[in-house]
Amino acid sequence: xxxxxxxxxxxxxxxxxxxxxxxxxxxxxxxxxxxxxxxxxxxxxxxxxxxxxxxxxxxxxxxxxxxxxxxxxxxxxxxxxxxxxxxxxxxxxxxxxxxxxxxxxxxxxxxxxxxxxxxxxxxxxxxxxxxxxxxxxxxxxxxxxxxxxxxxxxxxxxxxxxxxxxxxxxxxxxxxxxxxxxxxxxxxxxxxxxxxxxxxxxxxxxxxxxxxxxxxxxxxxxxxxxxxxxxxxxxxxxxxxxxxxxxxxxxxxxxxxxxxxxxxxxxxxxxxxxxxxxxxxxxxxxxxxxxxxxxxxxxxxxxxxxxxxxxxxxxxxxxxxxxxxxxxxxx
Amino acid sequence: xxxxxxxxxxxxxxxxxxxxxxxxxxxxxxxxxxxxxxxxxxxxxxxxxxxxxxxxxxxxxxxxxxxxxxxxxxxxxxxxxxxxxxxxxxxxxxxxxxxxxxxxxxxxxxxxxxxxxxxxxxxxxxxxxxxxxxxxxxxxxxxxxxxxxxxxxxxxxxxxxxxxxxxxxxxxxxxxxxxxxxxxxxxxxxxxxxxxxxxxxxxxxxxxxxxxxxxxxxxxxxxxxxxxxxxxxxxxxxxxxxxxxxxxxxxxxxxxxxxxxxxxxxxxxxxxxxxxxxxxxxxxxxxxxxxxxxx
Amino acid sequence: xxxxxxxxxxxxxxxxxxxxxxxxxxxxxxxxxxxxxxxxxxxxxxxxxxxxxxxxxxxxxxxxxxxxxxxxxxxxxxxxxxxxxxxxxxxxxxxxxxxxxxxxxxxxxxxxxxxxxxxxxxxxxxxxxxxxxxxxxxxxxxxxxxxxxxxxxxxxxxxxxxxxxxxxxxxxxxxxxxxxxxxxxxxxxxxxxxxxxxxxxxxxxxxxxxxxxxxxxxxxxxxxxxxxxxxxxxxxxxxxxxxxxxxxxxxxxxxxxxxxxxxxxxxxxxxxxxxxxxxxxxxxxxxxxxxxxxxxxxxxxxxxxxxxxxxxxxxxxxxxxxxxxxxxxxxxxx
Ligand SMILES: Nc1ncnc2c1ncn2[C@@H]1O[C@H](COP(=O)(O)OP(=O)(O)OP(=O)(O)O)[C@@H](O)[C@H]1O
Ligand SMILES: Nc1ncnc2c1ncn2[C@@H]1O[C@H](COP(=O)(O)OP(=O)(O)OP(=O)(O)O)[C@@H](O)[C@H]1O
Ligand code: SF4
Ligand code: SF4
Ligand SMILES: [Mg+2]
Ligand SMILES: [Mg+2]
Numbered sequence: 001x002x003x004x005x006x007x008x009x010x011x012x013x014x015x016x017x018x019x020x021x022x023x024x025x026x027x028x029x030x031x032x033x034x035x036x037x038x039x040x041x042x043x044x045x046x047x048x049x050x051x052x053x054x055x056x057x058x059x060x061x062x063x064x065x066x067x068x069x070x071x072x073x074x075x076x077x078x079x080x081x082x083x084x085x086x087x088x089x090x091x092x093x094x095x096x097x098x099x100x101x102x103x104x105x106x107x108x109x110x111x112x113x114x115x116x117x118x119x120x121x122x123x124x125x126x127x128x129x130x131x132x133x134x135x136x137x138x139x140x141x142x143x144x145x146x147x148x149x150x151x152x153x154x155x156x157x158x159x160x161x162x163x164x165x166x167x168x169x170x171x172x173x174x175x176x177x178x179x180x181x182x183x184x185x186x187x188x189x190x191x192x193x194x195x196x197x198x199x200x201x202x203x204x205x206x207x208x209x210x211x212x213x214x215x216x217x218x219x220x221x222x223x224x225x226x227x228x229x230x231x232x233x234x235x236x237x238x239x240x241x242x243x244x245x246x247x248x249x250x251x252x253x254x255x256x257x258x259x260x261x262x263x264x265x266x267x268x269x270x271x272x273x274x275x276x277x278x279x280x281x282x283x284x285x286x287x288x289x290x291x292x293x294x295x296x297x298x299x300x301x302x303x304x305x306x307x308x309x310x311x312x313x314x315x316x317x318x319x320x321x322x323x324x325x326x327x328x329x330x331x
Numbered sequence: 332x333x334x335x336x337x338x339x340x341x342x343x344x345x346x347x348x349x350x351x352x353x354x355x356x357x358x359x360x361x362x363x364x365x366x367x368x369x370x371x372x373x374x375x376x377x378x379x380x381x382x383x384x385x386x387x388x389x390x391x392x393x394x395x396x397x398x399x400x401x402x403x404x405x406x407x408x409x410x411x412x413x414x415x416x417x418x419x420x421x422x423x424x425x426x427x428x429x430x431x432x433x434x435x436x437x438x439x440x441x442x443x444x445x446x447x448x449x450x451x452x453x454x455x456x457x458x459x460x461x462x463x464x465x466x467x468x469x470x471x472x473x474x475x476x477x478x479x480x481x482x483x484x485x486x487x488x489x490x491x492x493x494x495x496x497x498x499x500x501x502x503x504x505x506x507x508x509x510x511x512x513x514x515x516x517x518x519x520x521x522x523x524x525x526x527x528x529x530x531x532x533x534x535x536x537x538x539x540x541x542x543x544x545x546x547x548x549x550x551x552x553x554x555x556x557x558x559x560x561x562x563x564x565x566x567x568x569x570x571x572x573x574x575x576x577x578x579x580x581x582x583x584x585x586x587x588x589x590x591x592x593x594x595x596x597x598x599x600x601x602x603x604x605x606x607x608x609x610x611x612x613x614x615x616x617x618x619x620x621x622x623x624x625x626x
Numbered sequence: 627x628x629x630x631x632x633x634x635x636x637x638x639x640x641x642x643x644x645x646x647x648x649x650x651x652x653x654x655x656x657x658x659x660x661x662x663x664x665x666x667x668x669x670x671x672x673x674x675x676x677x678x679x680x681x682x683x684x685x686x687x688x689x690x691x692x693x694x695x696x697x698x699x700x701x702x703x704x705x706x707x708x709x710x711x712x713x714x715x716x717x718x719x720x721x722x723x724x725x726x727x728x729x730x731x732x733x734x735x736x737x738x739x740x741x742x743x744x745x746x747x748x749x750x751x752x753x754x755x756x757x758x759x760x761x762x763x764x765x766x767x768x769x770x771x772x773x774x775x776x777x778x779x780x781x782x783x784x785x786x787x788x789x790x791x792x793x794x795x796x797x798x799x800x801x802x803x804x805x806x807x808x809x810x811x812x813x814x815x816x817x818x819x820x821x822x823x824x825x826x827x828x829x830x831x832x833x834x835x836x837x838x839x840x841x842x843x844x845x846x847x848x849x850x851x852x853x854x855x856x857x858x859x860x861x862x863x864x865x866x867x868x869x870x871x872x873x874x875x876x877x878x879x880x881x882x883x884x885x886x887x888x889x890x891x892x893x894x895x896x897x898x899x900x901x902x903x904x905x906x907x908x909x910x911x912x913x914x915x916x917x918x919x920x921x922x923x924x925x926x927x928x929x930x931x932x933x934x935x936x937x938x939x940x941x942x943x944x945x946x947x948x949x950x951x952x953x954x955x956x957x958x959x960x
Contacts, residue, residue, distance in 0.1 A: 016784070018776065018784075022776075043816065044816065045818060045819060046786060046787070046788025046792075046819050047772075047788055047789050051786060051787070055519075058522075060519065060522050084525035087523065087525035091524070094520065095516075095814065096728070099515045100515070100517050100520050101517055102517040102535050102538070103539065104538035104539050105538065113521065113524060113526075113534075114524045117521075117524050117530070118524075118525065153673055153674055153905075154673050161520075182673060183673045184672075184844075184845065184887050185883070185884060185887045185902040186672070186673055186901075187843075187887075188888075188889070188901035188902075192899055192901055195896065195898075210813075210814065210815060210816045211844075212817060212891070213889040213890065213891045216889070216891060216895055217897060218895070218896070219895060220895065237894060237895060240891070251817055254818045255817050255846070255891065256817070256820075256821075256847050256849065256850045257850070258845045258849050258885065259873065260849050260850075260869045260870040260873045260874065262849065262850060270822075274770060274771075276773050277772060507736060510736055514735050514782075617691075
């Protein structure tokens with residue numbers, strides 16, 4: 001493992017038990033690497049397993065297969081105490097800022113909690129650190145430390161959550177849809193804040209979102225998932241300019257445009273039968289809805305290959321630059 | 332509801348904070364304060380009963396048998412010439428002791444079990460639920476009857492039996508609340524920071540669960556006071572001559588036609604007290620009910 | 627907007643105050659609009675501008691003790707504000723349905739999905755047993771949920787965020803409402819499913835002539851799926867126009883700032899976003915003049931002292947805005 005690799009996900013699988021003894025494989029054999037200092041965007045269909053991956057990285061619950069190697073150590077192999085110590089170097093920010101802060105605790109205590117859990121510093125030292133971090137995320141510590149989260153707006157709560165995630169100066173912050181619940185203008189503030197924090201603390205981010213414009217704005221590289229598997233991974237400018245995987249192309253085609261003359265026609269929709277995550281299609285998982293599907297796609301799962309330098313894709317018939325148009329429109 | 336407009340310029344600092352559901356609360360109003368004052372009086376009298384210049388509640392004054400309320404005996408005397416005011420105040424002690432301690436016991440055990448069930452789910456929940464079903468299947472009154480017949484009535488016994496009988500309901504309320512809060516991301520966040528289960532339960536979940544639990548406990552208290560009344564009416568609480576509201580009513584009912592004030596006074600006290608506790612509980616619940624107010 | 631046809635919903639000078647210890651909080655302050663069958667009104671605006679409060683006032687689920695509502699909400703000619711609670715309960719869910727902003731808290735965490743759907747079917751349509759189950763399965767399929775039968779047995783926490791949201795949409799559509807109020811129905815969905823859901827709503831709308839109020843933060847969604855848009859700021863509608871006119875020719879500086887702050891797909895990664903500086907005003911003590919004044923680049927003295935009223939820019943009277951110094955957007959100068 002090279003020093004540039006902060007987090008290596010190798011062959012990660014997560015299986016949930018369903019009632020009546022059935023099992024659902026929410027994430028299947030996913031591998032990717034997050035390099036120090038970068039922002040990796042993760043997008044994909046709702047329910048494809050993005051949150052499951054982020055929870056698996058945090059070992060909550062631990063993955064059922066594969067490994068999560070963080071700073072060279074396999075988190076699944078660590079004993080409870082060592083894992084607890086490792087947690088202060090890796091944090092999470094959630095989608096719903098209100099729900100991620102305990103309504104009955106004071107903001108000062110909430111932000112100090114990671115320090116308290118990790119046993120860092122005394123009361124005074126903690127207070128000082130909390131004040132410093134609140135200031136850097138753009139909040140006035142004097143005004144807010146003794147108040148409770150419900151007294152703040154969603155955007156302010158999200159800043160508090162960011163402060164909490166940064167107070168132990170972690171290496172990696174996993175952001176699971178951190179701005180989905182915020183309106184456009186607050187979203188811009190929070191994204192700018194995250195960018196600033198990234199430079200200031202030298203953070204690495206794993207950034208999950210549905211808003212492709214947001215992901216493009218913040219990420220260096222973007223990974224696309226479908227039904228528990230990775231489809232494509234590329235530097236963001238490249239991915240948006242020339243997607244290779246038909247599902248990525250479908251995503252791009254569905255981005256709503258801020259233009260009243262753009263009329264959403266049903267041809268933008270992905271047709272075809274929804275696959276069952278419990279019983280995924282053979283071969284390529286996207287084949288039931290893919291306009292390019294051929295018999296080979298059902299027979300054999302496509303390999304994860306590097307189509308161009310740094311641009312990975314899993315597809316038997318990747319699009320070439322000339323036909324990066326909505327797959328639905330071709331049929 | 333017009334009472335709020337009175338301090339308009341108050342606290343400009345909070346301009347930065349969007350007021351949110353929980354911050355918004357109306358004043359408690361007389362429907363809270365009137366009952367609260369009543370409860371305060373009853374509690375104060377009951378706790379200081381020994382110090383008050385009252386005639387003994389068990390001593391018989393043969394000069395004043397069955398006196399209607401007058402100057403010397405404000406609430407009158409009963410058939411044995413005992414001062415009803417004094418008996419009512421001393422009787423309140425038993426009612427309140429049992430009414431407070433039994434739910435406290437039930438609350439303590441029920442909350443512990445309920446939080447464990449709601450947080451860990453799975454096997455822990457199944458075992459606890461089964462245990463609660465067993466308790467519920469117990470014929471409570473019969474247990475009291477059997478035990479008092481065997482060892483005689485006493486306050487600790489009553490507290491333990493009634494307390495255990497309230498455990499299942501407390502457990503359910505605690506479990507339901509825990510289920511709701513355990514789904515919040517702040518629990519996941521705490522786990523992600525490395526908090527132990529114990530820390531999550533005590534710091535993150537308990538503060539959220541305890542308030543609805545205490546309010547619910549008020550309703551249980553009022554129910555237990557009634558139950559204790561019924562039990563002592565049936566002679567299953569404290570043995571005579573010590574007064575409880577229940578046995579005072581029982582003693583009085585014999586001469587209901589001629590001396591109606593004897594059972595009426597303890598009955599009225601019990602009614603007012605139970606009503607007051609219920610009113611306070613209702614009011615507090617309406618105020619802290621996040622679901623009802625949350626946008 | 628001036629086409630023929632009686633209005634299904636007519637909101638007139640609607641005001642909702644929350645009682646707070648500091649005084650009344652004007653969450654909705656003098657809002658008027660009308661909506662015909664089959665039409666969609668989009669509502670956009672910053673967090674806390676009163677969009678959800680407006681929606682909740684219309685559907686009548688705000689506590690009467692904690693809020694004061696004045697004005698008129700005429701639904702099919704009946705004033706909803708004067709209806710009794712039982713009458714209102716009848717309308718809710720059947721004639722007017724709502725998809726709540728936060729699907730996690732609008733679903734009951736301790737009841738299975740199937741139970742939550744069939745409850746609604748039983749209450750309003752009298753469907754029970756097998757009929758209800760198959761209708762529930764159908765609904766879940768229509769919102770694009772895989773394994774619908776399996777989902778009926780699951781609890782909300784076993785679904786992903788987007789799946790919960792789709793369950794909430796399925797419940798809202800269960801009784802074919804005449805008016806659907808969708809409070810940010812697609813925020814936790816990816817774009818393909820978002821397109822699918824919006825398309826489903828659109829088709830339902832066509833098939834049943836359903837009217838819709840679509841609250842959204844996503845200006846792209848609003849541009850694509852609404853007929854008219856109302857922009858809210860601090861409880862008031864500050865600009866209201868047909869969708870086309872609003873996006874082509876917005877007049878209010880706030881609307882313009884809102885549009886500018888969204889990340890643009892054509893910009894390269896790490897482009898600094900143009901957030902609107904400052905915060906929305908305290909809605910207990912709003913500033914006397916224009917409420918956007920403290921954050922507005924164009925503000926002058928008159929803005930600080932006198933409140934601009936919502937008025938029309940042209941003779942047709944279709945494009946309303948409240949501003950002393952309206953901006954002329956590039957399209958308008960032509
Ligand atoms: N606790 C659980 N028990 C059973 N199944 C689960 C559980 N949590 C998630 N799942 C299933 O795992 C799959 C992936 O869920 P996940 O939450 O990871 O999706 P996601 O990509 O984050 O979606 P979204 O974008 O909607 O948040 C879904 O099919 C979901 O139903
Ligand atoms: N129950 C309540 N009691 C008092 N004030 C409230 C209550 N709910 C909301 N408010 C306040 O009313 C205003 C409008 O809130 P509302 O939820 O309608 O905003 P919104 O436009 O829907 O915002 P968002 O985009 O974040 O959903 C806010 O200032 C909010 O703080
Ligand atoms: S492998 Fe085949 S089915 Fe899968 S995305 Fe490529 S072309 Fe489509
Ligand atoms: S009225 Fe003045 S302050 Fe308000 S939006 Fe217009 S220019 Fe800005
Ligand atoms: Mg998710
Ligand atoms: Mg809202």
